[in-house]
Amino acid sequence: MSTNYGGYMGKVALVDLATGRISEYPWTDEERRLFIGGKTMAAKIISDHLSEIVSPLDPSNLLVVTTGPLTGTGAPSSSRFNISTISPLTGILTSSNCGGNFGYYLKKAGYDALIITGRSETPVWLQIHNDTFRLHPADDMWGMLTGHVQEHLDEKLAEGANGRKVKNGKIVIGPAGENLVRYASVVSNERLAGRGGVGAVMGSKNLKAVTVSGNKMVQAKKPEQMLKLNQKWFKYLHGHPLTGDQMPRLGTAGLVSAMQFNGQLSTKNYKYGQYEDYEKVNGETLAEKYNIVNKGCLTCPIKCARTVEVNGKAVKGPELETLGLLGGGILNNDIELIFKWNFELDELGMDTISAANTLSYAMEANEQGLWDNGLEFGRTETISQLWDDIAHRRGVGNELAEGSRWLSEKYGGKDFAVHAKGMELAAYEPRRAVGLGLGYATSNRGGCHLNGGYMVIMEGLGLAMDAQTPHAKADGTVMFQDLMECISATGQCLFTSYAFFPFFLLKYPQAWYTKAVNKILPMAGPVMRIINKYPEIACIHLPVIFNQSKAMELATGMNMKFGTYIKAGKRGYVLERLINTKLGITAADDKLPKRFTDTPQVEGDDSTKVPLETMKKVYYDARGFDQNGLPKEKILKKLKLDNLAVAKMPVRQPLWEGPAAAEKKEACADGNH
Amino acid sequence: MVTIKIYGTLRLKCGMGQLETYTDSIKDACRLLALATGTPEKEFRRCKFAVNGKRVGLGTKLSDGDELVLLAPSGGG
CATH class of the missing domain: 3.60.9.10 (Aldehyde ferredoxin oxidoreductase, N-terminal domain)
Structure with a gap:
């Protein structure tokens, strides 16, 4: 074909x-x-x-x-x-x-x-x-x-x-x-x-x-114009404060310090948002003392990857998530250990985010007397062996291999098992970036900051929008989830989306216009809602800051403006949701552990909880879902999803199996019905 | 005495992570940092600031014992 x-x-x-x-x-x-x-x-x-x-x-x-x-x-x-x-x-x-x-x-x-x-x-x-x-x-x-x-x-x-x-x-x-x-x-x-x-x-x-x-070539529809656009685009990314400065110099690790000052750095299994030894495990320390060379993927001007030495060998350095979760997350202040663990986890073929969060859950479960597993915050000497035990399913590692949701169903502690829909969260503590909290809860693949729309970039990292207000967070989340969905669908790195924020807003945080934007953003929900509801009205290419839609036109020959680009992302996002709803997902699953929704990060300050239910109502409306989180017929029709086989499929039994199902199976296998 | 800490790419550019000095305002602290590092003052003045862990503006006064943090905007994943 x-x-x-x-x-x-x-x-x-x-x-x-x-x-x-x-x-x-x-x-x-x-x-x-x-x-x-x-x-x-x-x-x-x-x-x-x-x-x-x-x-x-x-x-x-x-x-x-x-x-x-x-x-x-x-x-x-x-x-x-x-x-x-x-x-x-x-x-x-x-x-x-x-x-x-x-x-x-x-x-x-x-x-x-x-x-x-x-x-x-x-x-x-x-x-x-x-x-x-x-x-x-x-x-x-x-x-x-x-x-x-x-x-x-x-x-x-x-x-x-x-x-x-x-x-x-x-x-x-x-x-x-x-x-x-x-x-x-x-x-x-x-x-x-x-x-x-x-x-x-x-x-x-x-x-x-x-x-x-192979030896085949990819042919763009308009190769000469594509080449010119790419040249301009590379130049723009090189000149942008995030894609041309912070990411190449510090990588994602550069966020540790900013998150610390925003109270967003997961510490002791997300109990706190600041880690007193953060300076020992931050991106600056990595860059100044350990980074050998920056690396990037093919055709990438950003080059966000670090290289560090482990056992005399130059290997990939840790990302922010690994630094945060295997640093403050488990109260470890030895950055060289994080390098080593990062390498070991990669070699064994395991996700550092889920591994780290499962570990910190286990440490807290032990501390609270729910599960006697010998794991303690700040005790690091057995962790390398533990990774190997998880990968080979030996001893306590066999249970840790199941993830934090499974363990919390078996041993209790659901309030501090930090996952959404079973997937462990990234290193950002959402009580001090509540929009990101909504993103984590609604993300199609579970607790993911990027699939969740990455609102934290506006909630204190890049911009300084009020991180505690629920206003405009739902519409912002929908818009950025859709935008990033399409960027990903085209084969591009999501980091290119950071250039969507004009360089002058990021370069001059003290300027009057930046302060004005930060103040206005919580009121911008209705404007974002119009684009969320009627993306096709944006029938232009956004100049300079957003080259993605133009690139799609030149590469494929499709008629793709900013609005159609957003709409394509929306179609993908809603389709993924539709699939999940057929696997039993409803609004009740769009949740966070009670640690974030019921316990304020700052004692006595209720604004440092995630007002999830308030934001969810607006989110579902902005998405075209009913209040049970199911896509309505109208949005399916609009996105041409209504005639897909999945739209007509009945809801199935959930496919995730917890410890109870495993015990039942074992009992059946033993003939003990 | 005020402790000034610099984070983000500015720390790599100016080659200094921390300075302890006598100063009574953020504006003056930026001037002192420029003198100490040879980096243009405007590079410091356009940062985000936090004093004793709380976000503040450029016009904030400082007191003895304060910790001033300079942060560049950031994003990642």
Whole structure:
């Protein structure tokens, strides 16, 4: 199947590991126009097969790897790819986004996406070169760490090419994926599709790795104009205070100090918002004492990745989340230990966010006498061993491998098990950025700051909008969730969206106009509501600050203005929600632990709680959902989702299984009904 | 004596993370920082400020024992 649009390769591959059959999956230009690519495209594919998926770790689950139309066009930060599936951590749809070069090489092989279904009887790895697909035994790689297996694959590819090094993209899993740790990740070079347990789904299919190479070229519809736009865009990102200064110099780690002063830095399992030893684990310390070199993905001018030394080897440094959650989160002030743990978790193939939060929950459960597990805040000497135990499901590690929701159902402490819909939260403490709290609660994949709309950038980080007011937070959340959804769908990094805030507002926080914007923002809800309800009225390209829609037009040839871009993001977001509602999600699941909604961060100051229910009402209205959180027919119709199979599907039993279900299964297996 | 702490990229640019000095206002503190580091004063004046953990404006007065923090706007993920 081919396409009339530029930017796409026009083919989607379907690999059934049970039969070894490779086929082309039908995907039309109409679907390209409506569902763009990336996580939105993956959501559509999964929605078409939702009724067939028995459970997250069943062979019937799909692992959908997608690229976007901008991948390979030279647009800045556009080499990302996405992995979507039904998550073993949450039981609902998850999407996990990754940098590196796998997406680029998948398109070089001639494919926009790769769908993997079924389960191989024995461990295998998949080699793709152009239109040739080969499944190889992977028994010799089973158990290998992610770095080692990637080196091993390079050697294997070279063997097959008379010793020549083969340029390729890879995705691999480590022991955590093999052993079905619910938050196992997929690793690609040093980058990770970290969240939601996509690695466990890959492991459940007995698929250790995929390599991809090829020699096809991505063709933009208007290549010369695209080139000119890209040049201007790179220049703009280079000159912007966030994408051209903070991110390249400090990476995401640079946020630790700002979050500390805003009271937003998760400390002692989010009990507090400030960590007294933050200076020992912040981005400045990392940059001044440890950073070896900055690294970035293909075609990325931002270069947010750090490099540090662990055991004499230069490895990827930790991001903000890892610094925050394995620093103040567990009361550890040794940054070198965080480097080491970050490396170990990557090698084992585990999400640092979920691993860290599950650990801090366990420490608090022990402290409160709910679960005698030997883990204590500030005690770090056994943690490296613990990661290994989790990945190999040994001892207490076997239970920690289930995640914090599962553990809180077994041992209690739901009020401080910091997750939303089963996915552990990022390092931002939402009581001092209540809009982000709403984002965490409503995010389609669970407790995610980015999928949640990242309102914290306006609530004290970039801008200084009142962080405690609920005003305009719901409409802002909807707008930024939709915007970021589409950026992700096109294959671009979400960090390019920070340039959406004009540089002068960020560079001059003391200027009268910046102060005025900060004051006006809480009153801007109605204006944002108009764009949320009627995005098509914005039938222009936003000059300078937002090049994404123009790039989509030039790359694909679609008619895509700012409004249609937002609408495409909205379609993706609502489709993901629709899928989740068919898996039992309602307004009752859009929640946060009581630590955030019932206990003020500052004693006696009720404004330092998240007024979630107040914001949710406005949010559902702005989204076109009923107050039970279900998309109304009107919004489905408007977004052309009403005729999809998933829209007509009945609600299923939830696919997440807690400890009670596991005990029941064990009892059944023992014949003890 | 006031303790001044600088965070964000400005700390890397000016090569100084902390300064202890006698000063009675944020504006004066910015002037002193410029003298001490050779970095233009405007670079300091356009930061966000916090005194003893509380966000304040450029015009704020300082007292003996205060901790002044200079922060650049930031974003990440």
